[in-house]
Structures are given as structure tokens and as C-alpha cells.
Amino acid sequence: MAKNIVIIGGSHAGVSTAQRLLKSASTPTAIKVTLITPNSHMYWNLASPRGLIPGNYEKDELFLEIKSGFKQYSSDRFELVLGTAVGLDEASQTVTVRCAEKEKSVAYDMLVLASGSRTLDSSPFKNIGTTEETRSALKDLQARVEAAKSITVAGAGVTGVEVAGELGSAFGKEKKIILLAPGPRVLEDMLEVNSDIATKELQRLGVEVQLRSRVKESVIGSNGQYEIILSSGTTVTTDLYIPTFGLAPNSSYVPAKFLTSQGFVKVDEFLQVTGAKNIWAIGDVSDLEQSQWIKAEYQSAHLAKNLIKILQNQAPQAYKKATTPIMGLSVGKDISTGHYGNWRIPTFVARYLRKTLFLEKLTGIVTGTAF
Missing domain, CATH: 3.50.50.60 (FAD/NAD(P)-binding domain)
Structure with missing residues (x-):
């Protein structure tokens, strides 16, 4: 019987991990990936500062439907559950999801918490809830x-x-x-x-x-x-x-014993939730690293490989945090700046790297062609 790997979160960390697992052909045990998320589309929030300018991205380029990106997988390999996780029972290995007007229980063999974070004032620099709610907030x-x-x-x-x-x-x-x-x-x-x-x-x-x-x-x-x-x-x-x-982790569904005082999920060096069995956490919701796109990317890639190793009855590898800080940003459309450790990235290099705010990566992540 297929192992059900449930992933909570329809942003970069969750969608990337789902595609990485499904594209792996090396699992001796059949797997099914169930993705739980309130948003029907992945939102490229890296470009949200530019998206708040009227006239930019008029073709809805910042949103891409998740369901269409996984259409190559049969229903016994992938399931999208549109709803919000409201409860987690470690003993029964189930997640309670609020879908529209009703709740449903989703069982898991392995669970990945990738529910991300939100802004304290509910501004559209992060997902707000459903895709319609985020779109509406951005237009407003x-x-x-x-x-x-x-x-x-x-x-x-x-x-x-x-x-x-x-x-x-x-x-x-x-x-x-x-x-x-x-x-x-x-x-x-x-x-x-x-x-x-x-x-x-x-x-x-x-x-x-x-x-x-x-x-x-x-x-x-x-x-x-x-x-x-x-x-x-x-x-x-x-x-x-x-x-x-100000950011707050989307962790209200997680039992308090697994959370820090600030509400982030506590994880060990294997990205496994401290004190929990068969539960891992990555991205903004985790207490491991600062909220940053590249950190979520590293964690997603590492966890997907580790879950495959576990299914192969191999020992997982510890995650090594990057010791050299890297950061970049755009200041308007003409200038970008950044650094790698103590080395300043030349302005023309930063501008070239960030001219599109990496929007071209969205399709590859959602469809899996990037992996």
C-alpha cells in the first residue's frame, strides 16, 4: 500500500517538496503526496513589492494554479486538498482540515509542515488565505x-x-x-x-x-x-x-508542545519536529533559519532526499545550515544590490540577477520542470 506523505502549505516550500518527491523514481515503496493548502494558486510574493504598483502584472502573472501543475500525476499519486489545517493529532497521525463549510480528517504516514508565515497586518507581501483573498488584498x-x-x-x-x-x-x-x-x-x-x-x-x-x-x-x-x-x-x-x-508563523494548528514561545515549529538537525514522530517542518514556519526564499529552497531539497532515504530504509543526513549569509534586493527597476558574506555583489551583477524578481521560476516550481 502506498505511503501517504501529507504536506501542509501551498507556497514555495510545500509545492517544491511535493514535486521533488513525486519526481523521484527511486522509492522502493509507492508514495502518494497529499498537498493541503487554502490557496488554489501559488503566489510569487517575491515580486509583491512591484505588484503593488497599478499596471504591473496585469495578466495575473504572480499567481499560478497548483492543480494544473500536478495534472501529470494520477489521483493515486497526488491529491490536492483545498482547505486550512486547523488541527494535528500526532497519536492518530491525522490532520484536521477546514474545507469550505465542513471539516475533514486526512491521515498521513509522513507529515511535512510547510505552512509558511503571514504579515502581522495581513498585507499581501505573503499569502493571506485563499488565492481570492490575496488577489483582492493586492488589488485593494x-x-x-x-x-x-x-x-x-x-x-x-x-x-x-x-x-x-x-x-x-x-x-x-x-x-x-x-x-x-x-x-x-x-x-x-x-x-x-x-x-x-x-x-x-x-x-x-x-x-x-x-x-x-x-x-x-x-x-x-x-x-x-x-x-x-x-x-x-x-x-x-x-x-x-x-x-x-513583522511576520508570524502559520502554526495555529500545531500542538503547543512542538512550538517555540514565538509560535515557530521546533526542529532538529534532520528537519524533524522535535519530540514528534514522522513529522518534519521546513520554511518560514520552522525555527531553524530566518525567513528567506533561498533557505526554504535548501531545506526543501534536503528534506525530499531524506524522506526518500527513510523510505529506502537508509539513515537520513543532517541538514547543514549555510554559514555564509547571502542577500539581495532591488531598489526600483534600475538598481539592485546584495552581498555574499562580506563581499558586496557588484551592482550590475545584482541587477542582472534580480531584473525579473525571479518570476520566471514560478512555472518550473509548480509544474516540477525545475527539478
């Missing part, structure tokens, strides 16, 4: 961007700088755009030279960069404008406020 944000005369972006990490850069590229000459950085420079987790390049380009694009400006709270006034109160006591008034800081 586009409309508000177009209508606003002043826009303030808070948080000067990669997402915040990319959002401010895209806004500056599109509207720097006609709208007032402010980027609030809580520290002494933007991109504090990157090299100082990366911060300098990004700051200069943002300013060239017409973005006002305010350093040491940490948001304490924000309220909407009677006139519909946002009042952003900074820790310094200063107030910034703006038509549209876009916070880009």
Missing part, C-alpha cells in the same frame, strides 16, 4: 496606492526598501513618499555599503528616508488620513501607511 492596495497623494512605508529591511523603491520609481515625482527606518541606516542586516547604495538610489527616486524613526502606533483620523506616532513623539501624517515589519 494597488487602488489605495493610486489614490494616495502621500505614502509612508515603515520598516527599512529588504521588503520596506523594495516597496519604497518601487513607489519611488513609479510615483517619486508626483507623490510624497517617506521611508521610516527604525535604526541609524536602512538594511541594518546587510553590509553598510549596501545601505549606502540603497539610500542614494531611494533619494534619487524621490523617496524621503527618515532614520531613527521607529513606529510606536498608528491611527486613522476623522479625515481618513493616517497619523503615525513615532517613538520620538513626532507624528507623521499620510494618506496611505504601509508597514513592512
Whole structure:
């Protein structure tokens, strides 16, 4: 009888792992992969900062249907369950899924938690829930961007700088755009030279960069404008406020004993959930590494190989975290910057690598041709 490998999560980590397992022809035991996800389409959120600009990606390029990508597999090899995981029972090896108006139980032999994370304010820089909900949120944000005369972006990490850069590229000459950085420079987790390049380009694009400006709270006034109160006591008034800081793991269905105090799933060096049998976790929901596309890619590739080894009655290999940090970002459409360890990636190289925001990878991941 086929082993049922259940994967929770229809974003990069989950979809990639599903395709990697199904494309492996070396399993002595037949496997079936069941993918549980509320979103019918995989969302390429890496390009979401550019996607919030009205007129970009008008052909719905940021979304690709998952079902169509797995059409080459028969129903005894792959099943897509559209719904949200709401419970996990380790003893009975079942996952409870809320599908539309009812709940169903899905049994597993092996379980992979790849349910990702969400933004604290439910902005469409991550999946929000169903594909329709994410699409709607993105369109709503586009409309508000177009209508606003002043826009303030808070948080000067990669997402915040990319959002401010895209806004500056599109509207720097006609709208007032402010980027609030809580520290002494933007991109504090990157090299100082990366911060300098990004700051200069943002300013060239017409973005006002305010350093040491940490948001304490924000309220909407009677006139519909946002009042952003900074820790310094200063107030910034703006038509549209876009916070880009703070992620929360999608782990509410996981028993508390498997979670950190912040809600991330605890895993060991084999990506197996600490204290659990036949359960693994990868990507943003795991406590192993920072939220980053490349980290999820490494973990997915490693786990797929390990699960095959286990099915072959071989010992799994420990996952080795990358010790050299790598990061890149786009600042508008003309400039990109990044670093590998302490080496700054030349601007022209970063720009070449990031000119499409890797959108061309979406089809290969969903259809499996990338593996």
C-alpha cells in the first residue's frame, strides 16, 4: 500500500517538496503526496513589492494554479486538498482540515509542515488565505496606492526598501513618499555599503528616508488620513501607511508542545519536529533559519532526499545550515544590490540577477520542470 506523505502549505516550500518527491523514481515503496493548502494558486510574493504598483502584472502573472501543475500525476499519486489545517493529532497521525463549510480528517504516514508565515497586518507581501483573498488584498492596495497623494512605508529591511523603491520609481515625482527606518541606516542586516547604495538610489527616486524613526502606533483620523506616532513623539501624517515589519508563523494548528514561545515549529538537525514522530517542518514556519526564499529552497531539497532515504530504509543526513549569509534586493527597476558574506555583489551583477524578481521560476516550481 502506498505511503501517504501529507504536506501542509501551498507556497514555495510545500509545492517544491511535493514535486521533488513525486519526481523521484527511486522509492522502493509507492508514495502518494497529499498537498493541503487554502490557496488554489501559488503566489510569487517575491515580486509583491512591484505588484503593488497599478499596471504591473496585469495578466495575473504572480499567481499560478497548483492543480494544473500536478495534472501529470494520477489521483493515486497526488491529491490536492483545498482547505486550512486547523488541527494535528500526532497519536492518530491525522490532520484536521477546514474545507469550505465542513471539516475533514486526512491521515498521513509522513507529515511535512510547510505552512509558511503571514504579515502581522495581513498585507499581501505573503499569502493571506485563499488565492481570492490575496488577489483582492493586492488589488485593494494597488487602488489605495493610486489614490494616495502621500505614502509612508515603515520598516527599512529588504521588503520596506523594495516597496519604497518601487513607489519611488513609479510615483517619486508626483507623490510624497517617506521611508521610516527604525535604526541609524536602512538594511541594518546587510553590509553598510549596501545601505549606502540603497539610500542614494531611494533619494534619487524621490523617496524621503527618515532614520531613527521607529513606529510606536498608528491611527486613522476623522479625515481618513493616517497619523503615525513615532517613538520620538513626532507624528507623521499620510494618506496611505504601509508597514513592512513583522511576520508570524502559520502554526495555529500545531500542538503547543512542538512550538517555540514565538509560535515557530521546533526542529532538529534532520528537519524533524522535535519530540514528534514522522513529522518534519521546513520554511518560514520552522525555527531553524530566518525567513528567506533561498533557505526554504535548501531545506526543501534536503528534506525530499531524506524522506526518500527513510523510505529506502537508509539513515537520513543532517541538514547543514549555510554559514555564509547571502542577500539581495532591488531598489526600483534600475538598481539592485546584495552581498555574499562580506563581499558586496557588484551592482550590475545584482541587477542582472534580480531584473525579473525571479518570476520566471514560478512555472518550473509548480509544474516540477525545475527539478
